[in-house]
Amino acid sequence: MDSSPQSFLARHDFLIRRLHSLSGLVPVGAYMVVHLVVNASVLESPAAFQKNVYSIHSLGSLLPLVEWAFIFLPLLFHAIIGVVIVGGGMPNSNQYRYGPNYRYTLQRATGMIAFLFIVIHVFHMHGWLHADFWLEKVARPLGGAKFAPYNAASTAGAALQTTVLVVLYLVGMLSCVYHLANGLWTMGITWGVWTSPAAQARASVVCTVFGILLGVVSLGALFGMRAVGQGESLQEAIQIEDRLYHHKVESGELEPNEHKRAAPVHETEGEMAQSQPSESINSQ
Amino acid sequence: MGYHNGMTAPSRVSTQPSSFEVRILRQDAPATAPRWERHRITYEPNLNVISVLQKIATLATTSEGKSTTPVAWDCNCLEEVCGACTMLINGRTRQACSALVDKLLQEDPDGLELRPMSKFPVLRDLVVDRSRMFRALERVRAWIPVDGYGDRGPGPHESQESQQVRYPLSECMTCGCCVEACPQFAKVELRQRSDETDEQFAARKNREYDNSFVGAAAISQAMLFNDHPTGHMNAGERLEALMGPGGIQICGNAQNCVSVCPKEIPLTTSIARAGRQTTVHMLRQFFDR
Numbered sequence: 052m053d054s055s056p057q058s059f060l061a062r063h064d065f066l067i068r069r070l071h072s073l074s075g076l077v078p079v080g081a082y083m084v085v086h087l088v089v090n091a092s093v094l095e096s097p098a099a100f101q102k103n104v105y106s107i108h109s110l111g112s113l114l115p116l117v118e119w120a121f122i123f124l125p126l127l128f129h130a131i132i133g134v135v136i137v138g139g140g141m142p143n144s145n146q147y148r149y150g151p152n153y154r155y156t157l158q159r160a161t162g163m164i165a166f167l168f169i170v171i172h173v174f175h176m177h178g179w180l181h182a183d184f185w186l187e188k189v190a191r192p193l194g195g196a197k198f199a200p201y202n203a204a205s206t207a208g209a210a211l212q213t214t215v216l217v218v219l220y221l222v223g224m225l226s227c228v229y230h231l232a233n234g235l236w237t238m239g240i241t242w243g244v245w246t247s248p249a250a251q252a253r254a255s256v257v258c259t260v261f262g263i264l265l266g267v268v269s270l271g272a273l274f275g276m277r278a279v280g281q282g283e284s285l286q287e288a289i290q291i292e293d294r295l296y297h298h299k300v301e302s303g304e305l306e307p308n309e310h311k312r313a314a315p316v317h318e319t320e321g322e323m324a325q326s327q328p329s330e331s332i333n334s335q
Numbered sequence: 336m337g338y339h340n341g342m343t344a345p346s347r348v349s350t351q352p353s354s355f356e357v358r359i360l361r362q363d364a365p366a367t368a369p370r371w372e373r374h375r376i377t378y379e380p381n382l383n384v385i386s387v388l389q390k391i392a393t394l395a396t397t398s399e400g401k402s403t404t405p406v407a408w409d410c411n412c413l414e415e416v417c418g419a420c421t422m423l424i425n426g427r428t429r430q431a432c433s434a435l436v437d438k439l440l441q442e443d444p445d446g447l448e449l450r451p452m453s454k455f456p457v458l459r460d461l462v463v464d465r466s467r468m469f470r471a472l473e474r475v476r477a478w479i480p481v482d483g484y485g486d487r488g489p490g491p492h493e494s495q496e497s498q499q500v501r502y503p504l505s506e507c508m509t510c511g512c513c514v515e516a517c518p519q520f521a522k523v524e525l526r527q528r529s530d531e532t533d534e535q536f537a538a539r540k541n542r543e544y545d546n547s548f549v550g551a552a553a554i555s556q557a558m559l560f561n562d563h564p565t566g567h568m569n570a571g572e573r574l575e576a577l578m579g580p581g582g583i584q585i586c587g588n589a590q591n592c593v594s595v596c597p598k599e600i601p602l603t604t605s606i607a608r609a610g611r612q613t614t615v616h617m618l619r620q621f622f623d624r
């Protein structure tokens with residue numbers, strides 16, 4: 052036998068690859084589906100989306116823990132191992148022009164795009180870090196941290212008005228959707244769920260339909276959000292969101308938290324809110 | 336010609352070229368710089384690439400009229416069952432003996448381009464060292480162990496059904512087309528060090544091979560022998576090998592292997608089945624220990 056010590060990674064490569072495969076589906080893929088469906092609820096109404104956001108934020112101080120355990124860490128694991136996997140492959144779809152080979156190359160390309168997009172997206176909406184200094188001096192001046200959870204649809208929508216950002220989100224979101232749908236198909240082979248060519252062909256149809264549906268949901272989320280973020284609908288959305296907020300605060304359901312509200316969008320209200328307790332605005 | 340515009344000129348009766356060009360990537364010895372060489376061959380119907388190479392050897396002259404050494408290539412069976420003549424013909428991995436020139440010229444009238452396989456060390460010209468393929472068979476124990484000489488009576492019965500699954504897998508000729516086209520299979524080429532004996536070098540090479548991707552052919556052979564009623568008794572060992580470094584986990588499901596296999600072996604079915612067997616094996620190991 053080999054006496055030279057193999058690296059830890061080489062010895063556990065099989066397990067790591069299986070965990071990578073699994074993490075792509077749960078929790079990362081599952082989270083992405085929920086995330087897109089929740090965001091698409093803005094198509095129903097900004098209030099519906101806002102209510103969904105409130106139920107997510109009802110986790111309170113547990114939210115960061117849940118986010119790290121079930122979203123960020125698994126995603127980081129999948130992404131870092133994914134980049135290592137991409138580095139180990141030699142795509143040759145120019146030489147061998149077969150459908151599955153194009154999908155292999157695309158799986159890698161969309162993975163890399165997803166990585167970049169997610170990093171940008173998390174900065175654009177959340178600013179990466181929640182420290183006040185960082186948000187005020189770095190993230191906001193650079194166009195990040197646009198999203199305010201208690202003014203969910205209006206802030207997200209207002210942040211998606213430029214063509215550049217819409218194109219970025221289109222490419223990024225559709226890459227993620229393709230990556231998940233095709234990943235689901237390869238996963239079935241990796242774990243041995245679909246083995247025969249006929250079964251793989253059937254699974255391919257199912258994954259394609261899933262991908263198209265999820266693609267529609269993601270387009271709905273993007274353009275639904277964007278529509279809320281302009282003109283009259285923006286003002287309406289802000290009013291609805293503020294009413295919901297005050298209602299919740301008044302009924303004692305919610306701790307007042309100006310950090311989670313939109314500062315820049317309604318400057319004047321913000322100033323008033325500083326001079327008076329926010330509840331009193333509502334009662335006037 | 337009946338018509339002056341030439342539109343109806345008989346094209347069907349085939350305007351076969353009187354000659355065609357063959358570009359060959361030549362290399363004198365392992366790890367030396369390769370160079371292109373051009374040859375012009377008189378056209379004849381029903382040539383295959385091996386007969387083209389024989390003509391080139393006879394001519395021993397490049398298309399520029401320079402005298403040259405014969406091009407080295409490998410072959411045995413001349414009927415696509417040994418795999419020895421595998422090379423890249425017009426960029427595609429396949430056997431030279433079954434590659435028909437008429438068809439190749441139809442696809443690409445510019446002539447032929449011959450290169451050695453790119454995933455194995457070149458020994459000379461179109462001859463490569465495919466020993467990694469055979470090492471991979473050893474790695475996954477692609478055989479049925481029979482110990483001792485005593486008569487142990489008739490073996491287990493083989494069902495018609497399993498015979499039909501196994502027969503296509505048994506047709507593999509270890510040609511290496513599947514790994515040549517595989518985007519996850521990286522070339523491994525080592526050079527003997529001056530302070531190294533042949534045995535030491537061979538051992539180092541095997542170690543290196545054993546940690547690199549095992550490839551579709553060996554995965555499929557592991558399934559062939561796991562399916563065998565007697566071979567099944569060692570299924571766990573083969574699965575362990577497939578789960579080791581460079582095992583089945585390296586596969587990225589590009590499925591080129593199944594597209595290029597000249598024997599049309601259902602390699603991706605074997606890969607998925609190996610995926611299933613290793614999944615079960617992994618869970619069993621985890622919970623049964």
Ligand code: HEM
Nearest residue numbers: 072075076080083130133134162165166231234237238241
């Ligand atoms: C963020 C950067 C990401 C990178 C660099 C990346 C990379 C990869 C790579 C290279 C594979 C192929 C693994 C293989 O076939 O061996 C893969 C598979 C997969 N990825 Fe990702 N990925 C990323 C994000 C995502 C996201 C956001 C999702 C979920 C939506 C996801 C879900 C999947 C799934 C389900 C698979 C299939 C695993 C398998 O074939 O067994 N990935 N990823």
Ligand code: SF4
Nearest residue numbers: 507509510511513596
């Ligand atoms: S599986 Fe097919 S391509 Fe691969 S070595 Fe065997 S015969 Fe050749």
Ligand code: SF4
Nearest residue numbers: 517586587589590592
């Ligand atoms: S399916 Fe796996 S073994 Fe076959 S070519 Fe693709 S990556 Fe290689």
Ligand code: FES
Nearest residue numbers: 413415417418432
């Ligand atoms: S000579 Fe045996 S396959 Fe071509």
